Amino acid sequence: MACSIVPSSLFFFHKLTNSRYGTRTFVAMQDDCGAASATTTEQYKMKIPHVLTVAGSDSGAGAGIQADLKACAARGVYCSTVITAVTAQNTAGVQGVNIVPEDFVAAQLKSVLSDMQVDVVKTGMLPSTDLVKVLLQSLSEFPVRALVVDPVMVSTSGDVLAGPSTITGLRENLLPMADIVTPNVKEASALLGGMQVVTVADMCSAAKLLHNLGPRTVLVKGGDLPDSSDAVDIFFDGEDFHELRSSRVNTRNTHGTGCTLASCIAAELAKGSPMLSAVKVAKCFVETALDYSKDIVIGSGPQGPFDHLLRLKSTSHQSHRAEAFNPSDLFLYAVTDSGTNKKWGRSITDAVKAALEGGATIIQLREKDADTRGFLEAAKACLQICCVHGVPLLINDRIDIALACDADGVHLGQSDMPARTARALLGPDKIIGVSCKTPEEAHQAWIDGANYIGCGGVYPTNTKANNLTVGLDGLKTVCLASKLPVVAIGGIGISNASDVMKIGVSNLKGVAVVSALFDRECILPESKKLHAVLMDAVQRVK
Numbered sequence: 001m002a003c004s005i006v007p008s009s010l011f012f013f014h015k016l017t018n019s020r021y022g023t024r025t026f027v028a029m030q031d032d033c034g035a036a037s038a039t040t041t042e043q044y045k046m047k048i049p050h051v052l053t054v055a056g057s058d059s060g061a062g063a064g065i066q067a068d069l070k071a072c073a074a075r076g077v078y079c080s081t082v083i084t085a086v087t088a089q090n091t092a093g094v095q096g097v098n099i100v101p102e103d104f105v106a107a108q109l110k111s112v113l114s115d116m117q118v119d120v121v122k123t124g125m126l127p128s129t130d131l132v133k134v135l136l137q138s139l140s141e142f143p144v145r146a147l148v149v150d151p152v153m154v155s156t157s158g159d160v161l162a163g164p165s166t167i168t169g170l171r172e173n174l175l176p177m178a179d180i181v182t183p184n185v186k187e188a189s190a191l192l193g194g195m196q197v198v199t200v201a202d203m204c205s206a207a208k209l210l211h212n213l214g215p216r217t218v219l220v221k222g223g224d225l226p227d228s229s230d231a232v233d234i235f236f237d238g239e240d241f242h243e244l245r246s247s248r249v250n251t252r253n254t255h256g257t258g259c260t261l262a263s264c265i266a267a268e269l270a271k272g273s274p275m276l277s278a279v280k281v282a283k284c285f286v287e288t289a290l291d292y293s294k295d296i297v298i299g300s301g302p303q304g305p306f307d308h309l310l311r312l313k314s315t316s317h318q319s320h321r322a323e324a325f326n327p328s329d330l331f332l333y334a335v336t337d338s339g340t341n342k343k344w345g346r347s348i349t350d351a352v353k354a355a356l357e358g359g360a361t362i363i364q365l366r367e368k369d370a371d372t373r374g375f376l377e378a379a380k381a382c383l384q385i386c387c388v389h390g391v392p393l394l395i396n397d398r399i400d401i402a403l404a405c406d407a408d409g410v411h412l413g414q415s416d417m418p419a420r421t422a423r424a425l426l427g428p429d430k431i432i433g434v435s436c437k438t439p440e441e442a443h444q445a446w447i448d449g450a451n452y453i454g455c456g457g458v459y460p461t462n463t464k465a466n467n468l469t470v471g472l473d474g475l476k477t478v479c480l481a482s483k484l485p486v487v488a489i490g491g492i493g494i495s496n497a498s499d500v501m502k503i504g505v506s507n508l509k510g511v512a513v514v515s516a517l518f519d520r521e522c523i524l525p526e527s528k529k530l531h532a533v534l535m536d537a538v539q540r541v542k
């Protein structure tokens with residue numbers, strides 16, 4: 001077993017913690033002052049899972065420290081960093097390596113481990129045996145719950161990152177301390193003195209032989225295995241072999257997968273997962289990220305980085321808008337209605353197209369009767385149409401749909417998900433609108449991070465049952481009480497839109513309408529007429 005040969009506090013720690021971070025706090029509190037149970041509870045609540053990565057920097061940010069940081073961020077775990085080497089590296093290969101002196105690696109280790117409560121240490125590039133010893137010395141002074149060893153030797157481009165003497169250091173000093181070691185087939189072969197590892201059966205043999213060197217568990221990664229349509233990894237815990245299969249993603253963007261996998265395992269362990277679950281989650285995460293990133297292009301070399309946060313592609317459809325939200329987008333706000341589309345026998349996409357061609361400046365899909373799958377498909381199709389027009393698309397009520405289709409935002413009412421929660425889910429760039437009828441609701445919307453307010457019903461409406469009418473006075477009161485831009489809604493159409501715009505408050509930016517556009521035989525001309533009325537009204541107000 002990993003720690004049975006180590007008569008140090010690391011062994012003591014492994015035995016006590018049983019992979020739950022709460023236990024650690026408990027042990028510390030019992031040792032120091034057994035009576036302070038209130039503080040113990042408080043510390044338990046506040047504990048943030050923490051991975052320390054001890055690895056090299058990759059200037060191209062596909063692998064190394066940079067991949068570790070992104071992987072931990074994606075898995076919701078804090079990551080601190082000790083840099084062992086600085087590499088000049090890009091998608092073509094490694095152009096230079098500058099090793100950080102051992103005493104300065106020791107200084108970094110001490111800075112982090114003496115101050116922060118690190119749960120799991122993950123190692124990557126360790127360019128000398130002395131450096132391995134420095135790390136082990138630090139861990140004996142500051143024990144952690146688990147040690148994940150990614151035995152980095154050769155970069156994906158084929159450049160050597162750890163020479164033969166370092167391999168001996170890894171094998172003899174570090175592996176016996178590891179809770180898991182995660183070699184690919186080439187690294188497994190190098191650690192085992194050049195043993196041939198080209199089949200799944202070889203991988204099992206290698207896993208067993210590596211386990212004999214002392215780590216608690218071994219994951220031999222078969223991503224580089226020739227002639228396999230699947231990505232097969234072998235996990236061995238000393239008793240059982242587990243063959244973990246996932247479909248191979250056909251992409252050039254695989255730089256940093258090893259670092260990412262090991263960091264994800266460390267992150268899951270830091271959260272308290274058992275080892276096999278951590279490995280499965282990590283493998284699934286890497287496969288998902290590779291699949292998502294398979295077409296992105298970063299750099300011109302043969303091996304590109306991938307997108308850990310699954311966000312880079314979404315910017316391509318947002319690029320039509322210069323900023324996340326422009327209040328003037330509220331000018332002619334078209335809100336769809338599944339009932340009226342059914343009544344007039346048209347598709348939601350045709351309705352949205354017509355509204356856009358008539359001058360709508362923002363679209364909200366308010367599909368109260370749609371089933372989830374149908375709504376999602378319609379939202380994806382409408383998003384493409386809105387993209388072409390450079391107009392934002394919001395989803396009414398359904399954060400899940402907005403997330404799934406990467407819509408520009410959502411509109412929420414007082415009984416929908418709170419805007420603050422939606423903001424946490426959607427991130428800072430998405431548009432969030434909140435329905436408000438009072439200054440208090442408007443104030444809360446501002447506090448919660450809304451981008452705009454929808455205020456109504458300005459007039460009675462047949463579209464929304466039992467809707468309270470606030471009138472022009474109610475609208476004005478809400479506008480004056482808030483710094484946020486406001487769009488008026490409820491019973492508004494060609495006949496009264498200019499009265500609404502004429503209330504003379506600068507943050508009233510437009511009108512939102514359902515029936516005035518969509519409960520009409522022809523949407524396009526109605527949209528044009530309403531647009532003209534609004535233009536005329538704002539010219540007069542100026």
Ligand SMILES: Cc1ncc(COP(=O)(O)OP(=O)(O)O)c(N)n1
Pocket residue numbers: 333335364366396397411412413414415416433434435453454455456464487489512
């Ligand atoms: C622009 C705009 N303003 C208000 C609403 C109403 O939202 P909500 O109060 O959540 O009611 P429903 O639309 O969900 O019935 C809106 N949709 N858009």
Ligand SMILES: Cc1nc(C(=O)O)sc1CCOP(=O)(O)O
Pocket residue numbers: 335435454455456457458460461462463464467489490491492512513514515516
């Ligand atoms: C969806 C909605 N919200 C309202 C509010 O007062 O918050 S009024 C309303 C219906 C607006 O439809 P029409 O333009 O057909 O009156």
Ligand SMILES: [Mg+2]
Pocket residue numbers: 396397411412413416
């Ligand atoms: Mg709602």
